[in-house]
Amino acid sequence: MQPTTLRPNAGHLALPFFDEAHRHIAARLPDWVNAQGVDESDDRAACRDWVRRLGEGGWLKYCVPGEFGGALPQLDSRALVVLRETLAFYSPLADFALAMQGLGSGAISLGGSTAVRRAYLPDVASGRKIAAFALSEPDAGSDVAAMKLIASAARPDCAMQEKDGSFFLDGQKTWISNGGMADFYCVFAKTDPDGGSRGISAFVVDRGSEGLDDSAHIPVMAPHPLATLSFTRCRVQADQMLGELNGGFKLAMQTLDIFRASVAGAALGMARRALAEAIHHAQRRRMFNQTLADFQLTQARLGEMAALIDAGALLTYRAAWLRDTAQGSAKERSVAAKHQKDCSVAAAMAKMCATENAQRVIDMALQMHGGLGVMVGSKVESLYRDIRALRIYEGATEVQQLIIGKAVLQEAQS
Template identity: 70%
Template sequence: MVAFEHPHPHGPLAPTAHLELPFFDDHHRAMAHRLVEWLKSQQVDESDDRIACREWVRRLGDAGWLRYCVPQVHGGALPALDSRALVILRETLAHHSPLADFAFAMQGLGSGAITLAGNPAQQARYLPAVATGHKIAAFALSEPEAGSDVASMATRALQTTEGWQLDGRKTWISNGGMADFYVVFAKTDPQAGARGISAFIVDADAPGLDTSHHIAVMAPHPLATLHFDRCSLGQDALVGSLHGGFKLAMQTLDIFRASVAAAALGMARRAFAEAVAHAKQRKMFGQTLADFQLTQARLGEMSALIDAAAMLTYRAAWMRDCSSANGAGTPAYTAAAAAAKLTATENAQKVIDMALQMFGGRGVQVGNVVEHLYRDIRSLRIYEGATEVQLLILGKHALKA
């Protein structure tokens, strides 16, 4: 299907009124307006998710949007990764096409560890290519028996005379089977739990890496299980410090957690726009659906859920970018990002469900925008820290206060 088919040529435009909130600076606002204009002409056939993702990466790279995934010194748009820019980009892209958002986000997440801890040679080799879309990135942390419990991972990295040897499996890996490189987390000290994990760059053509096991999911995205069988890496594959992988993984996820909330927010705003448009034109019992007080109350509830999620999302991004007292890596920021991810994904699920209900039978028809969103939103409540994990983060933070 083409990205979100709609009676109008390009669907409803992403809203921009929220950009006037004090969380954002003028350059954020200007960027958002440029992106909305650019997206008007972007329609991609998404019937094959892998082909579509490659196409979105190419377009996003050619247009310069992927430059927001890396620092300026390596071809990026801004001096450092900017959470508010990421939030705006992901919200707007997800409003247009969740797959476009996915393609953008994975470039940032997949290269984030290299941005944070890579040596100059690693950064020079990979980050400029990520910024142009010439290399597709992937982040490989989860395993069949190690999802939220990262410390229980079983993939091993053994040091050899030539470098490193990886053995094990990673699963639910976004861009699996199509990425040009993977940042892979593996145990370098199996007895040390989370303190014995290290990060490695694994090129797609590395000997002993098999990425052919693709995973089909309810909302098609390129996912795969990676098999490492005596996978041979050079000495220069290690990213950051030995045994420093767990902290690096958490730092990377921390940067992008608020942007996951933004993606959910973009989907919720799109579902709301579709519901409002439908309510205004749907004829029932001699009047429109919008004339019924029950419809008006439902739209009011949806609007409030979206606004609540937006405030928490923008606050978390602002805290990381702007507040020296509550900056990145502090318990206050981690809690704010958890609250944003929790609330935005859960609220978006509710909003999209209510929008689908408003469409009646048409809502479950394959190809309808809200049907597509209904499938797309579900995974956001799981990946990059499930709802239950965010609740634990917030509960522990409250007890330490």
């Protein structure tokens, strides 16, 4: 990562979505991350280095609850958005490293027993352990209920009723971020093969467990550590289960709901960097006896880019604010359910708009750079590759459209 004199605009932090804790993050983080100078030529080595540095810097404390080494009492979506937006402005790989610590341990924060949370979360917060979230499979990405990884009870007579036995995992997971380098995986598997989404349970599986092979790395267009996990009679103790038996689907969705707005935050960070690069280039590139910035066409394009970013930003901040302020505010079950639905729909809107808009903004910035934009090693060229995956992972754009569309129809019917 090369240091830069460019800085993200922090004017949006004056909006009422944020409080002093979030503004404190935004004030300190830019100088810290810009000074790190991590060698990112090897994505796996760089991610390990980023996790270590983020842990030592205290930034990973925002990925876990306060009781287990966190900076805030509970997981805070707005803090995650500010962190990811700022990190992504400077280094999408640094953003990835922080995000996976949060996503990879989120199911433990939400559903782990006290013993499990004590065993893993403090090490996540310090950077001593690298986390991973293992949900997707070769034939089960958007359709989570189609997963085929089976968790069979070692003692069928009792283990399915009580957490006093163990399970054997058999099957595969793929597209697993931090695969092959994580110290543990939060794995989702079918404990009831015929139960659909109601037959899924979650477990913590340590790297090196007998029967787990995480060596199949997956190369992608913007280098990030990904791998396929293969389980063959991989034994996991029942006390490593997260949440309720067959309650894994709900736990996975709750985890994704917390972090979905932060994906939008990462997209905002990349888009803001692209806009900053475009402005910097336009003010210095001379043609026809004036700068590129002097052309009205350039000014119009920059204005469009800024508006696209702000549109995604407002949806993102609203989604994070809704999720944070709705926690514990509703006592009646029906009201709580509506809060949860509103948060999920808002997160879907934020993720869809921020990532799609960021793709457009970065494309415009690259076009404005001309030939320099497609030169390998230029910032806008790397951003062009980095942004593409955000429109797919943690729920592709089309999935977000379905979530929003169904909600609109249900609202109209009611």
